[in-house]
Amino acid sequence: MNRNAKTIRLFAAAALVAALATPALAAGPLQVASKVLTEKKTAAADGTTRVALVQATKVVPGDKVVFVLDYRNTGTQPLGNVVLDNPVPQQLVYRSAAQGSPTPEVSVDGHTYGELSALRVRTAAGGVRPASPDDVTHVRWRLTSPITAGSHGQLAFQAVLK
Template sequence: MYLRSTAFWVMTGLLAAPAGAAGPLQVTAKVLTEQKTRAADGSVRVALVPARRVVPGDRVVFVLGYRNTGSQPIGNIVLDNPVPAAIAYRGPSQSSAAPDVSVDGKTYGPLATLRVRLADGATRAAAPDDVTSVRWRLANTVPAGAQGQLSFQAVLK
């Protein structure tokens, strides 16, 4: 199954349709930001809330949720999230599996294995700011009724 929206791609090699289209694999995308509040005792609590207004330097979390609403397991699922140009990738969220990343939209892998081609033809090691897309391949099938989520951290440039 291969689903795409402006927020992300979902692929399983069976079907192409826009994300959110009717089908057994339902995918949601949301962008959250950190909201800090100070308690009366002086402690600071950080909560993730829907991003309504962010300014350069603000940390954001992109969350992809998935759910199998069908009656059969779904396998070979790949979730792919383009990283907007105004966003700098920082890494997977603590509660999420590490994705493979891409700096060119073609080659994916761990960031440490990727190279960026320079204008003069030379290459250099890829850095988090070079990431243009993140991708997760779900290792297991998603049983009927099961759900999960994956996420990554970023900063508004």
């Protein structure tokens, strides 16, 4: 598969995730928006390399991407027991929570969640092996504190384009 096809699939998957998640939540007080960022490296005058996260416009295999979920309580009451779940597009390999974001629970099947070290995957031979980041299909955050009226936050995870 050529690089352009992978780039297109990444954004099609990201658009699908946003399209599925946002309208379902748009009617209530919890508003959620997602975006896909990538690292942009630039040379600084002092000879160092600066890295900034920018809106992803072109991503090729091996590039790091960051999926960001912005959430906001637009209601007048606190929202408790909030769980935000984000599928990992098949074209990506999960790596970790993004810097500054709490560590999410992960899943290798979309049903069972936990720490990666506790998850297992069936092998083609019928055995079982420990799950690896390559097996992650979903990330999920359980917010431990209610989201107060008018407040907002951000959650993010890093991945690499296959």
